[in-house]
Amino acid sequence: QRATGHLTRRSLSPNLDPRPPFFLGGREALSRPAMDTAEAAWGVASLRLGSRRLGSRSSYRERGADVFSRASSAAGAGSEDDEEALMWAALERLPTHSRVRKGFVVGDDGSGVELGLIDVAALGYQERTRLLDRLVRVAEEDHEHFLRRLKQRIDRVGIDFPTIQVRYEHLNIEALAHVGNRGLPTFINTTLNVLETLANLLHIVPNKKIPINILHDVNGIIKPKRMTLLLGPPGSGKTTLLLALAGKLDSDLKVSGKVTYNGHGMNEFVAQRSAAYISQHDLHIAEMTVRETLAFSARCQGIGSRYDMLTELSRREKAANIKPDPDLDVYMKAISVGGQDTNIITDYILKILGLDICADTMVGDDMLRGISGGQRKRVTTGEMMVGAERALFMDEISTGLDSSTTYQIVKSLGLITNILSGTTVISLLQPAPETYNLFDDIILLSDGHIVYQGPREHVLEFFESMGFKCPDRKGVADFLQEVTSRKDQPQYWARSDRRYQYVPVKEFARAFQAFHAGQSLSAELSRPFDRSQCHPASLTTSTYGASKTELLRACIEREWLLMKRNMFVYRFRAFQLLVMTVIVMTLFLRTNMHHRTVNDGIVYLGALFFAIVAHMFNGFSELALATIKLPVFFKQRDYLFFPAWAYAIPTWILKIPISCVE
Template identity: 55%
Template sequence: MRQGILRRALDDQEQQSGDGDVEVVDIHKLAAGDGGRALLERLFQEDSDPFLRRLRDRIDMVGIELPTVEVRYEQLTVQADVVAAGRALPTLWNAATNFLQGLIGRFGSSNKRNITILKNVNGILKPSRMTLLLGPPSSGKSTLMRALAGKLDKNLKVSGNITYCGHPISEFYPERTSAYVGQYDLHNAEMTVRETLDFSRRCLGVGARYEMIAELARRERDAGIKPDPEIDAFMKATAVQGQETNIITDFTLKVLGLDICADVIIGDEMIRGISGGQKKRVTTGEMLTGTARALFMDEISTGLDSSSTFQIVKFMRQLVHVMNETVMISLLQPPPETYNLFDDIILLSEGYIVYHGPRENILEFFESAGFRCPDRKGVADFLQEVTSKKDQQQYWYLDQEQYRYVSVPDFAERFKSFHACQQMHKELQIPFDKSKTHPAALTTTKYGLSSWESFKVVMSREQLLMKRNSFVYIFKVTQLIILALMSMTVFLRIKMPHGQIADGNKFFGALTFGLITIMFNGFAELQMTIKKLPVFYKHRDFLFFPAWTLGVANILLKVPISFVESLVWVVLTYYVMGFAPAAGRFFRQFIAFFATHQMAMALFRFLGAVLKTMVVANTFGMFVLLIIFIFGGFVIRRNDIKPWWIWGYWASPMMYSQNALSVNEFLASRWASPNNDTIIDAPTVGKAILISKGLFTGEWGFWLSIGALVGFIILFNMLYLWALTYLSPSSGSNALVSEGEDDVMVLKGRSKDEMSQVVYSDPVLQALMERQTQ
């Protein structure tokens, strides 16, 4: 399994076997190096069909059965409860009133409506057959796909049965058995196309490829069969796990036409990258790098030209027919040449299945209902329009009968008596024989990698993103240096005498300014956390990796950043400002600032993971900062805080930071002169200053404060991990319907660049939007 035999021309650096024509190559090096790409160029010329058939011929030669998945859905109904509002027009007053009404409804009675998105639908998706899902906008296509892929939100009411090879989805992980390609392109803008697909491939793992190839090699040895060297090397290379790049990534790039932009960053609104059509292909490629045997691809043609769409669908057809995959693809208006590539058609409208059967019989069904597709009309366009009340009449062809509108429920009822539907119902009445299920068909492990391997993969990606975002960290350090230089000139040492109680105010002010600067420096973690959430939620919900791996990686990688930023501040300001000139005091001040910076970063990471949107997070984050400052001990002394607010003082992390820094400074030997102030009962000037500020007065106060800050760091980081693991991305979005109508009339306002996140993150919204009329 670690070696293969190839012609020497592939890689001159590999060890030669000695026969002059072939050489032995290391499969691990071949899979990750240029040799793998050269091998792929020789195997894969212009069409993937000959290459796939060579793979299949080798497998069939020794009688190995490929895993297949048959998906059945019976009496499937999906419903959602939404709040009905009487103010449909999206004015400022109506939006505010509807929001308050929805908020009140969460805590008491509310005017809720029930919307049915899918209505008692039935069908079978068979292996080796590619199904096209058609339907007008808002017909429920995405909801059906997400239901079959096991991606529906728990807030939706689902009834009916969905099985894979006779097994209900509760017996395995449908997120890994199948792959759902969504409509929205959510990627890390700083990563290249190749890096994005490599990360997906590494997370999804190799599945049962290694075991299958090992069994294949064993049977070939027993039968005395000598495999095709190039095919053998390719198949072995696909089973190599853990490499940063792999031949599977190169294969996916080539079939999707992404090899021309493989090393270009994806980009976003602020970073120039690949085109919109290429982003859509990256979204598709992410799922193709895995081992799923069932694929649900939702409107993958958005942003693609007809030629690119045809090439991708053509490859999927070859994959389905040669490798026995199960594929459903949703397209809006496929051209005739793309439409003809499909084996089966599902026509969905208003939540009803109007037709589900072979492509060759669909026109026969509509002709039986009195509608005929004109010769020059594309069949897909005809199917999109024939159920529409506005467009239906033009296709009526029974001259001897007067046209009558046929509603969608009437079409669905008529289809029940059509021979394709009757055949399908006969098959549904016969339960799938579970004993025939291939052991590798259904995935029963939650993740493709072990927890440690997943953590290493996520950690390597986060390191890459930090490197690509190095400007942010350089800017933060530069900002600290500028502020340090400014504060050094304000609190200059020659203007900072010590030894008197009045002198302590200047040092106390310098410490407070440094503390505030460090706290605000950690505020950037809020935006950086929120920016990662849309991609994280997609990967988490598709079981790419456990949520804690990203959280722990972010926590650990920010420790060196926090160390450097704290050290820069202390090194630049400590001696210039004239703090206690003792090495121990210097390092203890650094520890206090470092703990404070870590606490601030942990706090804002947690707030970002909970609040999820920039506007809300920035507003609430500033509100939290103000509360921390109010009870921090420098705006108002502890002794002056009213008893009913004293809990806020002890709960403020800033208070402990202030105590640690002040105790470290004012208990130094240079502040040990006798106290001559009769108002404050303290033996030394330093303790008198601490008492006057309401701070701790012993060396124990420093370590107590550091311990409290460490406790806050642990608390906020644990809450951050909890938020990543359990919180749904749907919180913070509302859906309302107008009273007396089924249409979604008001969606909570979002900016244009946030809409993809909102719609993806809220399955209820996504489902409801499908029911909105055009």
């Protein structure tokens, strides 16, 4: 083989591995001679491919050619087919852990065929952009086709996507808080709160906080492959419910009942890594661009089980002698390899969220001009979508967005949920009718009670049974949010044989239990989830998405980037110190200073004191920069992006040289 450069395909058994879903075990073991043969085959294939091209080089990056373009000659189609077969044969000879990092692409821009070898972990910006243009040229038109191609490849070898079913039963949440003027965050109230807390711990005075019920005995099921819309007036408990389902409730709250994922309690896995909560508050570092923000998030959240899934997929395709689409193969390999500074999943999320037009614009804040408020809201959504979590809980993601943009985002999320078996709950405030129709299930929450949970098609039927009808020209979502309000409820009363009387929320909740959708939900909750059906990759037990070394490296690189972006501050501080130094040096020029008595020592101490004070005031600018980033740090720490030490150590290391110079 080494002498002739010819490769023969091994006869492979068409039988698939009987192991269920995808195997999460170790990599394929090959003997040293087999690995040598595989590497030699890959080298021969690369050399043969390179010899057929003008000015070809052995390295893809050194060649600098466009691997996604086609050569001008159509007469060499047969030759290119042979080269493609040669590449597939070489890929199949590699061990699995090497095969998932190698790929080749055949591009088509109307100028011919070009075959190129690539290392998926080293894709540059241009290569990632061209690959995505081939897969999803127009997000509104090609996104569904791309997802169905991806699912078809996985279904073809009998691999199942991990799914998550979330159940909450008899969930009650209560908070203790001061009311009235005592609850205002003033200096006096804060001081009194601290003293009162100490007195309560010592049992000197009773607790004067008043209990406030947020959620009252709520029950329900969030099913995979279905889009769930959470509706309710402000203050109804939507955010608290989403936080409870995502496992991110504040520890000060009193919680009873249980929330389970696939029948597993919250103490059996890491909920923050298994589900992603997207807050309604946009907290981002202003000096970073949109692409850098999403890339850092993807780097910290890791690849999850995508590598294990790709390994099993590659093994089964090899056993069944199946050749996948080259572009799709490169994409799946690129999103499954960790340790990349910028993963192609970042570019994919930017495209489907419509952020590709501002990808290299700074996020900005009140002091630094950046992207618009609607784009910042989409950055908040994309920051969590780049992760590998299978469940998404989104809180008010449409604030600041026009109805058209909201529709496109929800449609994309619906495609991902329905085709890739995700679990999605989205809280929206007054969605447009076309956006409302994209959802499969509805949860209506009011005053901490679940008024309705079930299929979207039956929600109007339930309220009509209660005597309320949605007008023809009224949006269903607006009707649902107003029908439980004492002020707006009378206008929807539709019974002429009965005088209107206000129907409280508790009566709606009791009536739903007797409604057929409520009875079906109760019957389903009475049957426990079969834990044996839980996919091994559905729930995550690791605390962080990457190794501690990788997280520290990511934080160091981000801190260095922010220092370069704020270089004006450090230059101004250096200039300020230089001016102060010149003044102090020339203040007592050619003056003899004695050091014989205590008073002489006091003069030296005064000089030291002045130097320390100047250094202290010079560091106040650094204090402001650190304080501004604290809300982002708290959010990312609570979402388990990184441990606190990984954030603190880079700041300490990179600031030491500056302090020494000062």
